Amino acid sequence: MTVTTNRLRIAIQKSGRLSQDSQALLTSCGLKINLREQRLIAHVENMDIDLLRVRDDDIPGLVMDGVCDLGFVGENVLEEVSLQRQLDNETYDYTVLARLDFGGCRLSIAVPQEEDYKSVKDLEGRTIATTYPRLLNRYLKQNGVNCRIVNLKGSVEVAPRAGLADAICDLVSTGATLEANGLKEVEVIYRSKAVLIQRRDLADEKQLKLIKKLMPRIQGVMQANE
Numbered sequence: 001m002t003v004t005t006n007r008l009r010i011a012i013q014k015s016g017r018l019s020q021d022s023q024a025l026l027t028s029c030g031l032k033i034n035l036r037e038q039r040l041i042a043h044v045e046n047m048d049i050d051l052l053r054v055r056d057d058d059i060p061g062l063v064m065d066g067v068c069d070l071g072f073v074g075e076n077v078l079e080e081v082s083l084q085r086q087l088d089n090e091t092y093d094y095t096v097l098a099r100l101d102f103g104g105c106r107l108s109i110a111v112p113q114e115e116d117y118k119s120v121k122d123l124e125g126r127t128i129a130t131t132y133p134r135l136l137n138r139y140l141k142q143n144g145v146n147c148r149i150v151n152l153k154g155s156v157e158v159a160p161r162a163g164l165a166d167a168i169c170d171l172v173s174t175g176a177t178l179e180a181n182g183l184k185e186v187e188v189i190y191r192s193k194a195v196l197i198q199r200r201d202l203a204d205e206k207q208l209k210l211i212k213k214l215m216p217r218i219q220g221v222m223q224a225n226e
């Protein structure tokens with residue numbers, strides 16, 4: 001059974017690089033969020049909105065399946081899930097309402113610092129660890145390079161030292177993680193920012209009205225931040 005509710009459901013990352021900024025943006029738009037740290041759902045006290053606090057990787061699917069109406073998510077995660085769903089013949093529909101001014105990062109390939117790296121061809125036959133296998137695979141195909149991809153959900157940056165892979169493909173923001181693990185960035189394969197997405201089939205009048213009221217506020221907050 002699916003829970004039906006008239007309240008607009010917005011998926012946000014529970015904890016991670018986008019959590020604070022997503023919440024701050026909503027607060028700046030006038031939402032009074034009643035947040036209890038351990039709760040999955042946070043009610044908005046002055047509007048018919050609930051926040052669902054979930055893992056970032058789950059957000060695209062929740063919106064594409066129509067379980068949540070809106071979602072704040074990184075384009076990197078969104079693109080990876082879209083590719084996965086296309087390959088699996090699942091629905092991957094959504095609308096981008098806004099590209100946001102936070103969550104900037106790049107998905108890059110990195111190799112051990114001491115490695116003599118000249119071009120992407122140097123990766124031929126190597127093993128690469130990543131949390132983004134489909135984005136990586138697309139990039140390697142476009143460049144005519146064959147690699148073995150090892151799927152890791154976390155601790156990707158230690159894979160080379162642990163002897164699990166020759167290289168990694170992971171998110172880079174400041175570069176501190178690569179540096180700390182003796183790795184250097186050699187190829188940028190995707191540039192990402194946070195986006196606000198909406199489910200394609202949203203039809204509830206009241207909810208659409210609420211979104212119409214919210215969007216100019218979001219644009220306003222972003223302009224004020226410029």
Ligand code: PRP
Nearest residue numbers: 016017170171172173174175176177178
């Ligand atoms: C990413 C990535 C690195 C870190 C890189 O993780 O996996 O761990 O950020 O950032 P830096 O270049 O500033 O050091 P993220 O925070 O997205 O968490 P997640 O991998 O658990 O989703």
Ligand code: ZN
Nearest residue numbers: 016055056057
């Ligand atoms: Zn994540």
Ligand code: MG
Nearest residue numbers: 154155156171
């Ligand atoms: Mg990480």
